[in-house]
Each structure stands twice: as C-alpha cells, then as structure tokens.
Amino acid sequence: MPETPELIAETIVQEFSEFGDDWTLKYEFLMEQAIHLEPFPDTYRLDAFLIPGCQSQVWLAVERTENRYHFFADSDALITKGMIALLLRVVQDQTAAAISATSFDYITKIGFHNQLSPTRANGLRSMIQRIKQTVV
Template identity: 40%
Template sequence: MNSITINSAAQVQQDIAEEFAFFGDWTDRYQYLIDLGKQLPPFPEACKTEDYRVHGCQSMVWLVPSGNAARMHFEAISDSAIVSGLIALVLRVYSDRSAQEIVATEPQFIATIGLAKHLSPTRSNGLAAMLAKLKGYAEQALA
C-alpha cells in the first residue's frame, strides 16, 4: 500500500475552506492569498506566450497544461500577487487529477470561503476565465 494519499478535489476544497475559516477578516485572508501565490513554483519564461495566456483577466495570467486524460498537470503564474494566490488555490484543486475529475469538479471553494463576494468584478471574471480554460484543456484531453 502506498503511504502517499492523493486527496480528492472535494477533500482539497474542504481543506481550503478550513484554512480560510481560521482567518477572522478579509485583510488576513488577502494576505494569506498573497503568501500562497509567493509559494508557486518558478514559471518558465519561455511559456509566457500568447498561446498560454488566459484572456479575460485584467492582470497577465498564463496557464500551461501537460500530461494526458489520466493525469493532467498545470503550471500557472500571474503578474498580480492576489491573482497568483487564486492560481495557487485553483492548482491545488485541479492539478494532477484526471481530466474526468477536472471536468466534473465545480469550484465550490470560491463561494465557501467568501471569495465570490470579496473579489472585484474583473478578478471574478478572470478567475472564471482561468477555470474555463483549465476545464477546456481537460475536455480536449478527453476528446
């Protein structure tokens, strides 16, 4: 039996909700988001191309897929600290999963932690665009 447990997307979303519940106000939650974004792995400059750019974001965002339908991996980065934090959450939920699980998983953590109410409309649109692009890559892998 393998000692490494891969948590389901649902479990990861629950973990995120519990982490954010720890912070009393949105100032602390934004700081936590920024800190998460700073922990993203280095992003290859060569991938900052138009092909990987997520349109619909006010800030610059790049999302690079790899793998196949059985296991998809994503790398992403933004030039915005808060958006990088959002990327870190999205990657925790969706990266290194099957395309089927990616397509089937709704991003409930956004509402659960109150992000939907606390993001500017442009950031909400950008987050929706990033999720749509990520799910689009998964749908292509399934096709």
C-alpha cells in the same frame, strides 16, 4: 496520488475559516500561496497561454503525463496569482474525469464569490473555464 478535489477543497475552506471575516488575513494568505506557487516555465510565457483580463495578466499551461494533468500558472498580480494557486491546488495532477467533475463552489465558501462574477475586471471565471477546457 493526490487527494480528491473534494477533500482538498474542504481543506482550503478549513484553512480560510480560521481567518473569520478578516480580509487582510485572507489577502495575505493568498499572497503567501502565490509566492509558493511552482515557478512558471519561461517556455510557456507566450500569448497562447495568456488568459486575457483587464486588470492583471494570467498565464496557464498544462502538461499531461499518462492520464494526469499538471498545471503551471502565473500572474503579475500577487492576489490574482494566489487565487490561481487556490484553483490549482484542487486540480493539480488529477485525471480529466476528476477535473471535469470538480466543483469550484469552495471559492464562494471562502468569501471570494465576487471574484467569480463574469466581469472584465477579473479572470477567475475564465481561469476555471480554461482549466476545464484544457482537459476536455
């Protein structure tokens, strides 16, 4: 049983607080998260699992075991992949009810609120939407 999304989000905020305002450390941390993300199964590398974006490609797939959801994700850009890794840490193997209720406010707290703007330049908002839609 994973910790609750709230607790995991708090841990992430805690981890980022150590970097202060140093963006290079934040980005390096993201890339670190990216390379440790569970490998994306090739069977899911299909357009159906692609989240369209102008800047980088993002794949997101999900498997359901009983009432819990397990996500797989990938991106061709490491920083983007690191952002997805941060999203997935919170929702991984949670129930539909927990995922639907998850607040992604911690993204703002760790200083990535710019990444949430609904522009064509990034897909973070689309990723969150896709995660939530998947479990509805």
